[in-house]
Amino acid sequence: METVSIRNPGMYWDIAANLHFPPDFDEANSYPAVVANHPIGSCKEQTAGNVYGAALAKAGFVVIVPDASFQGGSGGDPRWIEDPEQRVKDYRDVIDYLQTLPYVDAERIGILGICGGGGYSIKAAIIDKRIKALVSITGVNFGRLFREGFSNFDPVGTLEAMAAQRTAEIAGADERIDMLLPESVEKGKAAGITDIDVLEATDYYRNRCPAEGSGTRMLFSHSAPAMAWDAFAFAETLLTQPVMLVFGDKPGGFGAYRDGMEIYGRAASKTKQLVVVEGWSHYDLYDQPVPTKIALDRAIPFLKQHLGEPVTSRVAEPAE
Template structure:
């Protein structure tokens, strides 16, 4: 693959890891390798607890964390929330943060690593196909619905970043989800196809040709081509054209890094990604819908577009966190508190 095209694709469509980074929320200091502030360090009776689980999904082993509320009693009934992580993220990062915070509000929650990614199984590694990510969400619903104490008739969904786009798609047909929320929604297919903020529309056909060649190579020789690897200096990060990518490199590569988190993915995945759009058939969502985004996020256009198109929702609300960028909704205590407060209000009314 042409190196220049790879570089453009990476900068405009992915986030990456930075080498030699210092860790503000060090996974190595947490027994559950959680990367977020005020993460659980031990299971204490009477408090929110974390439970590592695994289950099979279409022959692939999925690893997940289930969070149970304070004074959890498996003989009682609790509403539950499925949390879908961002592209390249893992359950120990922002998905875990929101899963823990919602468990503090009385919900049983689950955050799982996507199939072929993170700590979950599947070969070749780092396939990134929408059909898999959507199936991951259905699979989390399968598992958590049978977890002790879960009221399967009271199931909510929260998708973050890329997980938000895939949650919109999953909820179109999976009516086990009684309410749907997104945080900093990222329409992966739209960005992989057109580039971030439509910055790559002139290279669509060239990139499709490269993806087709990668698929042919896999079939003929078993060789897997990847994109999304990057090792940038602070100076290079500062020169990236979009705030999402600048802050993303810092979040994923420095302050909240995790060894299972990578934005490396197979080039052949683009065959499916570039024909996907989270808003296709979005009118099928008839559940209550809440979409949260930062008012200063350069990704806000994707949330606004999806919100307008979600014409079939029983009720819908666009909630902007004043002053927040995309990545700041992942970790900034002020903005996280506002998002959790709104989510608690939303699920309280609709679960």
């Protein structure tokens, strides 16, 4: 694995990303590549990298896992901004970078995202036809989630509060940084939280896979763009690439089951595969061995079908 910094024209900071390489990697070969995108509040060292990125690389793909701008190891200030349009731009800038690598086939690039990263990856595929195949793992339309649960079903009131907070910060007030999760599962339950997604997210980020770059927080005053954003807009006409949607059948408040069914119906893609992982939840698909194996056993052949295998360029030496 190699950590790289990516800066493209028009950017004022670097994107930090981890490159995962196949076994017996040879720069003289030509490889299909996948951009693997982390969830909201996550980072490149967690599920997008240590589960899906690692498995895809082992299967023969060059995989790049970026940190979101303003988060993790990537630059951008102020910190902890969750801007869907910027996330999609990040992915497109990462594809620009991939296409400069001599061992990556620029015509065989796919994208995979988890949770909010799945929704962002769907939007990236809608507008960027360099992406030849798409896999969404328990993908969530973050704009819909923000207008509903994240705003306590009061999007207009939340926008007004954001406006007031931004005005206050310009005048010198401290930033308001909202924690997306309770400090622990126990404290969440004590506060009356019962939603499976919130409690299992807390277990994942606080216990199962804590990471320094994982913020699980959001700068409130800069979050307004997410409220009017839609990962699925124009999917009926513009989402034409082969797409696989993977999610569990134990629905929670983040809405991956609902969003997966919606985009499956709306996508214009002629090749669409729906993988409902029975008996498992949103966060089980982050790292639990059985459901992640089910997801990867379907995703890897799908990506190989549409992106192909590595092409060996070296000429074998004659036997003596």
